[in-house]
Amino acid sequence: MDINKLLEGFLGSGSGADDKAQSTGGTGLPGGLAGGAAAGGAIALLLGTKTGRKLGGKALKYGGMAAVGGLAYKAYRDWQQNKPSGQEEKPLNLPKPPAESGFDVEHDRDAGGEDFRLALMRAMIAAANSDDHIDKAEHGRIREQIEKMGFGAEEKAALFDYFSQPSDSAAVAKLARSREQGAELYLASALAIDPDTPEEKAYLDKLSGHLEMPDGLRGHLDLEAEAARRQVEN
16 A cells, blocks of 8 residues: 555645655546545545535644654653643744654554554544444535545555545544653644534544643643634635
8 A cells, every 4th residue: 555645645746755756746546546635635525515614624734744744843852841832933844753752643653553653544544434424325425536546456445445434532642652642633633623512522522531641731732723723824
């Protein structure tokens, strides 16, 4: 399975999922993925079914998976050093965390031994579907659109599997094998939604609890997520 192609198609062309594609100025994707729904990514199919959702997922499309690591690392260090978070003018442009920091999403593995970026994708989908606004008919339309997006068989199978899973905060939390990964999973979830419904807020509460997040850390992560949303708002 081509992880980079899957992630870029998931977040949207230009998301930063494929560093090589960015450096050459191209998308690194076949034509079918570069247009249509893929302009906003496969996650836009899920978010787009909810009336009034404007910012959910935009920060992720802009910054890609690398932004999750950078923002989580910044929040984690601020929490450790008792410094304020969310003060950066352009938080989505933070430098890549050091390889030994525990926040290197591109080269890390989840608790099951898979590429950790897939765990972050699962976290985003679960958060985006946490208010159960997707009915059976809408799931069918999402599957139809994914079929048209030019993914290979393995990439489509992975997306179908992730989109069909229930929104389970406990299952998402089990993907983390460290406190650092837990921070990244929480931040990815917070970035995938606004959150603007009681159900979404309750989901993040449950996820934080299942991750056994230390006192104060969640607040720093929430501030970084808010700062990222402000950047794409402007």
